[in-house]
Amino acid sequence: xxKIVLDRMREGFTAGEIIETGSMHGNExxxxxPCAWRRVAEFLRDDPATxxxxxxxxxxxxxxxxxxxxxxxxxxxxxxxxxxxxLYAGVAEKDPAIDTLVPVWPGANWFEREAFDxxxxxxxxxxxxxxxxxxxxxxGYPLRKDYPxxxxxxxxxxxxxxx
Amino acid sequence: xxxxxxxxxGGNRRVVLGEVEVSDFDGDLPTEVMPLHMGPSHPAMxxxxxxxxxxxxxxxxxADVQIGYLHRCFEKEAENAxxxxxxxxxxxxxxxxxxxxxxGYALAVEKLLGIEDQVPERAQYIRVIVGEISRITDHxxxxxxxxxxxxxxxxxxxxxxxxxxxxxxLEEVSGARLTHSYVRIGGVVADLPEGFSAKLREVLxxxxxAIADADKLLTRNKxxxxxxxGVGVIAKADAGAWGLTGPVARSTGLAYDVRKDHPYLVYDxxxxxxxxxxxxxxxxxxxxxxxxxxxxxxxxxxxxxxxPAGPVIVDDPRVALPQKHETYNTIEAMIAHFKLIMDGLHxxxxxVYSFTEGGNGELGFxxxxxxxxxxxxxxxxxxxFANLAILTKVLPGLFIADVVPTFGMINMIGGExxx
Numbered sequence: 001x002x003k004i005v006l007d008r009m010r011e012g013f014t015a016g017e018i019i020e021t022g023s024m025h026g027n028e029x030x031x032x033x034p035c036a037w038r039r040v041a042e043f044l045r046d047d048p049a050t051x052x053x054x055x056x057x058x059x060x061x062x063x064x065x066x067x068x069x070x071x072x073x074x075x076x077x078x079x080x081x082x083x084x085x086x087l088y089a090g091v092a093e094k095d096p097a098i099d100t101l102v103p104v105w106p107g108a109n110w111f112e113r114e115a116f117d118x119x120x121x122x123x124x125x126x127x128x129x130x131x132x133x134x135x136x137x138x139x140g141y142p143l144r145k146d147y148p149x150x151x152x153x154x155x156x157x158x159x160x161x162x163x
Numbered sequence: 164x165x166x167x168x169x170x171x172x173g174g175n176r177r178v179v180l181g182e183v184e185v186s187d188f189d190g191d192l193p194t195e196v197m198p199l200h201m202g203p204s205h206p207a208m209x210x211x212x213x214x215x216x217x218x219x220x221x222x223x224x225x226a227d228v229q230i231g232y233l234h235r236c237f238e239k240e241a242e243n244a245x246x247x248x249x250x251x252x253x254x255x256x257x258x259x260x261x262x263x264x265x266x267g268y269a270l271a272v273e274k275l276l277g278i279e280d281q282v283p284e285r286a287q288y289i290r291v292i293v294g295e296i297s298r299i300t301d302h303x304x305x306x307x308x309x310x311x312x313x314x315x316x317x318x319x320x321x322x323x324x325x326x327x328x329x330x331x332x333l334e335e336v337s338g339a340r341l342t343h344s345y346v347r348i349g350g351v352v353a354d355l356p357e358g359f360s361a362k363l364r365e366v367l368x369x370x371x372x373a374i375a376d377a378d379k380l381l382t383r384n385k386x387x388x389x390x391x392x393g394v395g396v397i398a399k400a401d402a403g404a405w406g407l408t409g410p411v412a413r414s415t416g417l418a419y420d421v422r423k424d425h426p427y428l429v430y431d432x433x434x435x436x437x438x439x440x441x442x443x444x445x446x447x448x449x450x451x452x453x454x455x456x457x458x459x460x461x462x463x464x465x466x467x468x469x470x471p472a473g474p475v476i477v478d479d480p481r482v483a484l485p486q487k488h489e490t491y492n493t494i495e496a497m498i499a500h501f502k503l504i505m506d507g508l509h510x511x512x513x514x515v516y517s518f519t520e521g522g523n524g525e526l527g528f529x530x531x532x533x534x535x536x537x538x539x540x541x542x543x544x545x546x547x548f549a550n551l552a553i554l555t556k557v558l559p560g561l562f563i564a565d566v567v568p569t570f571g572m573i574n575m576i577g578g579e580x581x582x
Contacts, residue, residue, distance in 0.1 A: 025274045025515040053403040054419070057516075057544040061531055073529065075516055075544070079403060079419045086516060107406035110552040118238075133231040133581055142239060149243055 002028040002083035008049050013040060029086040037072075037089050038099040044076060044085070045104055052076040055105035056084065058112060060091075060119040062145045069093040070121055074101070091121055100126040118143035194220045199563070203232050207312045207567045211577025214554070214570070218563060226558035226566075228551060233577035241541035245507025246272055246348060249541065254342040256543060257579040259304045260297035260522040262333065264579075265346035266290045270427060271517035271528035272348045275510050281477050286350035287428045288470040292363075293345065294428075295459040295466070296333060299370065300326045301522030301574075302410075302452040302459075309449065309571035310381060313390055318377045325373040328366045335359070348508065349483045350476030360467045367460055374456060381449070391446035395557050395569035398443060405556070406549035409524025410451045411573060415443035421520040432469065433462045448572040482508055507536040516544075523547050523574055547573070547580040 006021045006028055017036035022029055032040050044052040056075040063071055068090035077084040091098055100123035101108040112123040113132040120141040123129060131138060137155050140147050199216045202208030215227040237256065241249050253268045254261040269290075273279040307322035330340050335356050337345035345352055381387045397407070399415040412419060420437040422430040438454035440447030476483045480499035489496035512534035518527040524546030531540040550573050558566055 024513060027514070027516050029514075054408075055404060055406040055549075056518075056525065057406075057527055057529065057542075059529065059542050061540050075527070075529070079417060082424055084516075105404045105406070106401075106556070107404055107549055107552060109555075110548060111406075114548075131231075133234045135231070142236065149239055 002085050005044070005050050005052075005083055005085045006030055008047055009040065009044070012043050012047070027084070027086055029088065031088045031090070034089045034091060034098050037087075038101065038104065040087065041074070041101050041104045049081075050083075050085075051078045051080050052085070054079050055101075055107040055111075058101070058108055058115060060115040060121055060143075062119060062143065064093075064145045067092070070096055070119060072098055072115065072121060095122075096120060097122040097124050099124055102126055117141075120144065196224055201566060207570065209308075209575070209577065211581070212551070212570075212575060214558070214566065216558070216563070216566070221562045221564075223558050223561050223563060223566065226555055228554050230548075230551065230577075231581050233581040235578075235582065237543065237582035238541060241538055243537065245536055246510055246538065247503075247507060249538070250344045250346065251342060254344055255578050256545070256582065257301070257522055257526075257547075257576045258341060259576060260294075260301040261341060261343050262290075262293040262297040262345065263301075263519065263521045263526065265343065266294050266428075267517070267519040267521065267526045268528055269346045269348050270519060271515055271530050272510060274515045274517050275513050275530060275532055276348070276482065276508075277511075278349060278477055278479065278482060281479070282350055283474045283477065284429070284471050285354075285473040286475045286477075288466050289351050289355060289475060290346060291428050291430065291433075292355075292463060292466050292470070293333060293336060293343075293351075295462050296329050296363075298459045298522055299456050300329050302456050303329075303370075303374075305572070305574040306377065306381075306449060306452055309568060309574075310377070310387070312567050312571050313387060315380060315384075315387065318380050321373045322377055325370040328369060332359070332363060332366055335362075347476060347483065349479065350474070352476070354475050360470075363463065363467065367463065371460065374453070378453060382453075388446065390565070390568050391444065391449060391572075393442070393444050394561065394565045395445045395572065396443050397553060397557060401553065401556070402443070405553045407524070407553060409521070409546050409550065410448055410455060411550045411553075412524060413438065414440035414447035414451045416441055419525075421518055421525055425518070427519060429466075430462075433465045435459075435462050445568050445572045509534070509536055510538075518544070521546055521579075523550060523576065523579070543579075543582055545579045545582060547575050551575045551580055 009018050009030055017033045018030055019033060020031040044050045054077040056077050058074050061071045061073055070091040071088045072091055074087040089098055100112060112126055115121050116129055117131040117134050118141060196217050196219050199218050202213040203210055211233050213229045217224040237252055240252055250265060253264040256264045303322045303326045307319045311319035334340045337343035397415050399417055402412045402415045402417040416439050418437055418439045423437050435458045438451050440451050484503055485496035485499050490500045510532045512532055514531045516527055516529045518525050526546055527544030529542040530538055533539040
């Protein structure tokens, strides 16, 4: 259904920028090189054939032990064309950073803050990158796979036997 | 206070307040930007959000909306739970319409399993019925609480009474007033109770009257209109860029409703309209919700008339528990029951983004499965999260008193926003 989106992306960018595309369970997806992240987003928003004008979701997946460890995952939708697409960009564990999408869709602001809060991925150029669901004194990134579920925080009273 | 000079209105005198020299004929007193914290224990903030305002006199200059007070680690818990154990967590996302969350999650897992076409038709109709009842309770809550915060307490009581009748029905269906956990992967846990259709029709009649009463009290009420009309305006162009969906997006004229644009379950068989607003102000959001409840009732009546007989859960021992009498009397069913309870069901590796129309907009589940008995990642795309974020843009320029109805008509649900 959204094959045209993938075709348009392959036409507009080189094979090094759109690394891989595919379709799974009715969702079209594309893997984008992190250096082209912001340009691909702008292209999808402005291209008359794609018109991705509804920012749907931005999150992150910890794919440990794969390298690069994190995937930033973006979901977009076009209200006029009624098609959607999912974009991935790999981010390395050491100094995880990628371009912000706030100038493209202002709604990305809180979603990027949440990804930063939960996974520690930094969004370069984000106007206000601070924790959103956790409190500022929180240590670590809770949705990383190496963060133990039972871990206690310094601000909380330690229970006997806790990590 | 040695420097402070006496200050009185009237008389053409110049007075010195601090460093600023003013005349009391200039009208405006000198003001300076003052921080003002609304919430989290402000009655209109529902105890779940804090808005750090900077105000100049009565005008809001900047608004920093701070969430996270109701964060309960949904994703982290889901990564450590079996696929069926996640249902109770989904109840607690949007806790005024838990059935819609149940359905959204079940549909996502069914897509991963590849059984979305095998779910029995009766189960799909039941999902539509309980989902639309939940949508009505969601909108009733929003309008009732929003009106109460503007001092219309009568409306609150009348609408919450209507919500209670509907919840009593859902309690009869699922056994729990709020935390239903009624939907299962592959169907629903049990059939509707006897006499459900007649009871639902009767309750809908009563709820219709309650809504009509509220409509009479609010829609042409000058006090209500003055605080709603032209307040909190969101432009249609902003709606998409900020990721707004649901009634908030539709109030701006962005006609996007998942039920209409990408029908799931059996929504394509029903005749219903998608109301849209024109100005995107608070009143439009109220009016859209009011009309959506009427449309949900239309869907309910059609669903009740068309619902077929048959099983309510898929007949597949890898997904659904066998019938009780088989579990007790055959070894195969006994083993299937044991494996499902102890190991949970096994979902093949893959990724899916599945989306439904929740009470507040597009409720998405982005699930990554690695083929073990537990999800690798179970992400909720919460509609309120995006809807609330736009307040940082809408509130500056409004009066302090406008914050209350604007926040109320966004219908932020802490459980869903913070997860």
